Amino acid sequence: MNAAKTPQTPTPTPAPTSAEPLPDAPSDAVDAITAQWAAVRPDLETVPMAVYGRIYRIARAMGERMDKEYAQFGIGRGEFDVIATLRRSGEPYTLSPRQLSATLMLTTGGMTGRLDKLEKAGLLRRSPDPTDRRGLRVSLTEKGLALVDESVTAGLAAQTEVLTSALNADEAAQLSALLRKLLAAH
Amino acid sequence: MNAAKTPQTPTPTPAPTSAEPLPDAPSDAVDAITAQWAAVRPDLETVPMAVYGRIYRIARAMGERMDKEYAQFGIGRGEFDVIATLRRSGEPYTLSPRQLSATLMLTTGGMTGRLDKLEKAGLLRRSPDPTDRRGLRVSLTEKGLALVDESVTAGLAAQTEVLTSALNADEAAQLSALLRKLLAAH
DNA sequence: GGGAAGTAGCTTACTCGTAAGCTACTTTTC
DNA sequence: GAAAAGTAGCTTACGAGTAAGCTACTTCCC
Incomplete structure (x- = not known):
């Protein structure tokens, strides 16, 4: 009845490509998906999958949050x-x-x-x-x-709140810089 | 006739919040937007705006790329x-x-x-x-x-191509880790 | 200066999603 | 074991975008 196989352990070294669910980091829905793929198609790269999977989900989650903020103003x-x-x-x-x-x-x-x-x-x-x-x-x-x-x-306050709850100023700046490089490649 | 004011210099220290368009990094469309905001509303934080702006644009750009890949297979x-x-x-x-x-x-x-x-x-x-x-x-x-x-x-090849053209393996892993933390906050 | 080509904004037909309501079936509860 | 509540999947009405085509106007170019 489970929605999907829940990979118990994010297997230390499941994919040909290196470090995925770092020892300390808690595993999330995207880790579960990459682990499933690694099990059935071990030839696939998991890093790009994880990066874009998370970008997609963050964009969607923040989009929904923004919708709520703006709805307060009727737009x-x-x-x-x-x-x-x-x-x-x-x-x-x-x-x-x-x-x-x-x-x-x-x-x-x-x-x-x-x-x-x-x-x-x-x-x-x-x-x-x-x-x-x-x-x-x-x-x-x-x-x-x-x-x-x-x-x-109001919208920016929501973004700031989530961002600062997740990352400190250094990490946020680092993330911004990495995203800039990635966006430039598109 | 220009679509929007093009901020010539991403002013060294325009916003109350620190480092945005790092000395070496070329400025992009998102930098232009944050610079515009900084000019008319200097009280606004530019880092969260830049982070989510880039996440949104990357998600959209890669989404369009994926659509093209899958269209080859009729889906x-x-x-x-x-x-x-x-x-x-x-x-x-x-x-x-x-x-x-x-x-x-x-x-x-x-x-x-x-x-x-x-x-x-x-x-x-x-x-x-x-x-x-x-x-x-x-x-x-x-x-x-x-x-x-x-x-x-095919889809993963496209993602891998863009990602590796923009970032080396270390940077990609770093990005993945930062995104994991951010996603967890949503 | 007059015809061809380009551009601005709107309309129409279509796509693909959501929300809400439907029927059919199962599970819970007394 | 019958009524109430819950769940599965489909249908319908609607929202918001795209693509393509329209009219009106401007610019190019000979």
């Missing part, structure tokens, strides 16, 4: 990203839909939907671009500016 | 996850839909859709559970077993 993560992009672009908090969809790696169709929702909520305003009649300018309203300032603080 | 990432879970559970490569949806953190409705598609493709088979008439048993077919073995190898 979703997607909407937050839009108003946050406007906010950090500085005064007058104005960008075009195209700039927004490019920055957020979203199709224009998806952006139209987000802007509709935010405009209806009174957080931003669409106005014609005076220099190009094809285009629009999207600006944060007073209400939008106030809301984004509150919600970014 | 998507979601379908791959299902047959991979069956594969690593070991012989007889059989689990219930409930076990699968629990393991993959998916609703039962979502699992029904994935199973429909995989069954139609001949990669797995649904049969009644002999001990519980409410339940089903989902098993990999010969074809499914062969396909998952090929696709897991």
Whole structure:
């Protein structure tokens, strides 16, 4: 009835590739998965599997946490990203839909939907671009500016809380540096 | 016309929190974002923002890469996850839909859709559970077993390629350990 | 200066997930 | 051993994204 074989011992040296569940570190769900793979397919590398497996899970877990934070302000993560992009672009908090969809790696169709929702909520305003009649300018309203300032603080507090509970300042800096190198390879 | 303000210099000490774009490290899109925030909201912590920003982007980039790998075998990432879970559970490569949806953190409705598609493709088979008439048993077919073995190898090769191009073995192990600690806090 | 090519934003059709509700069956409890 | 509660899997309604195609406008280029 167990959901899956639970590998009792994360076998000291199960894979061809070195150190996985270091002696002191407690084993987690990802260790269980790599151990299962090592049992049935010992030819597979477990380190990359573990790294990306954890990245994927952390991204998902923090994403859900962020959703909850932003829900307090009546917006979703997607909407937050839009108003946050406007906010950090500085005064007058104005960008075009195209700039927004490019920055957020979203199709224009998806952006139209987000802007509709935010405009209806009174957080931003669409106005014609005076220099190009094809285009629009999207600006944060007073209400939008106030809301984004509150919600970014709340969201960041959540991230900070989890990060500092897990890692000290040195480790966090080290992690950031390693992730920068990894991201550069993508 | 630029999509966003491009911060020329990642200012040596812009934020209250220490070392961000280390002297040698090239600055990336995430550095640009944190620099923008530091300019308009200098009270915000930039380290957590950078860590989670990079985690999110790496997860997304590798996700897209995986989609391409699996597309060669005619499946998507979601379908791959299902047959991979069956594969690593070991012989007889059989689990219930409930076990699968629990393991993959998916609703039962979502699992029904994935199973429909995989069954139609001949990669797995649904049969009644002999001990519980409410339940089903989902098993990999010969074809499914062969396909998952090929696709897991291809996917892992892609992950290994990117990881080893960015980090040496020590760094990768270090990253894995830091991520384990961070994941544990979620 | 006029036609070709490019760009901006919106709409439509489709995909794939969730949430909630359904039926069928099993387990618990008195 | 019958009623109540729980569990398994499917269906339906809905949400939010993509891809492709549309119209309107601008820019390029001869």
